[in-house]
Amino acid sequence: MPSASVFTAKSKVKAFFKAWPPTILLAFAWIALMLFLIAFGNLVAPQSYMAMDLRARLSEPFFMAGSFAHALGTDELGRDVLSRLIASIRISLTIAFLATLVSATVGVTLGFLAAYLRGRAEQMILMVIDAQAAMPFMIIALAVLAFLGNSLPLFTILLGFYGWERIARIARGLAISAQDQGYAAAVRDLGASPARVYGRHILPNIASTLLVSMTLNFPEVILLESGLSFLGLGVQPPQTSLGAMVGYGRDYIQSAPWIMLAPAAIIVVSTLSISLIGDWLRDKFDPTLN
Template structure:
């Protein structure tokens, strides 16, 4: 009898790994934020005039397209200062304040949260009591009191805004660190004789960093809006320095005669906060393993 032909084993094709494309909203948010960062870094190069340069003969000149000319693309304010130049320098100041305050708040909150998770007991109760006290205290009233009593400077202003929402990072870091300590990798590293600095700095913190980064992207627009509100009230950035909030504050008096003074910085504030929030939502979806 003829032998039956040997059948080749079936070939199993590995599924193709599809590359995730960035959504259009994330692309727009990243592009806008990159434009804002480039504007802040290159403000001295791309600004057409100094932000304090006066031209009284061209005061309240309209922007181009509304009767203006190429000398002042976005028009001028009540003192003849170029709105575009002031907007460029205001972006740099506002982003500097927002980045600095966000990093300060994240550093303070994360450090106290890890401290509470490590020592537990009395230290943890003291940190939680401080967190509850800070969360119950109206920050706007605290900011008004501190700025009115100590005066205003850019360093004090950034440090004060850094105290905003630090308790959010403390709660997140404490909860995630306690959960990480209960897992096997932290106990294994501890049994190998690693110091607490090594355990938290090289093992626990990198594993909880994604959640903290998302929290920072959510707190960043809050800092921008808070700085704008305080500058609008005259308690933020002081002349001759300028920021987005101070430009809105000065422009409110000329809203009917020269609305471009207020609309330009207000539009930047709205678009920037929207883009940071959208980027935070996208990062949360990408970094959260439960959503994959």
């Protein structure tokens, strides 16, 4: 008969996979790989993503009888697809991360202002939120980039204004709820300034819910950046991004599909992983689901 230690080990394994489902572990592993490439991509890339070798143009990947010198093949200019893929991951995910931070900062700030000021000021902020939610952001982005031109800082800040209205609504609602609780009223009665009440006491208590909202907003920013870059309004040459690689590869989808399929697969798996992690964090930390 199995010993007690065997049953204990099995119960520990079941408890571990109940707390950390395999899909979530795979999602975290993928995100860790992406973070590693962002930090050390220059060391991992086999060559410069701008290096051209016209003699090796449109070389097949190694799994299609190609050479390991270009593991994922080359594009129409003989540039190594793997090297460009690593550079694209670094640029696209960095833009998405910075844009999400901008969106969270704008949303939390306006949400807290609405909760604190109340009255007409709150109504004005809510009108701005409703107006933002009613306008298709893709059209706004196309108009801004068409009139102001494109640069990487402007593009990142523009994407930072995507999704802030949802975070503002959440921050406002949670802040109003926190004001009615004892800890916020006690600190306020002790003479703390509004900035201290909201920054040091209310924000840490609602940070988990805001973090979940950010993780759900992050993959949407990745897809938006990819779509704008695909249209030629995002990251401009000689820099590259996942959406730009898909855009360049669409003309070679029949003769060299690996040019487009490699970045497209990265976009799909990355957005899926972050969405899974966001749903998991919501189930674990969102107090409204308890």
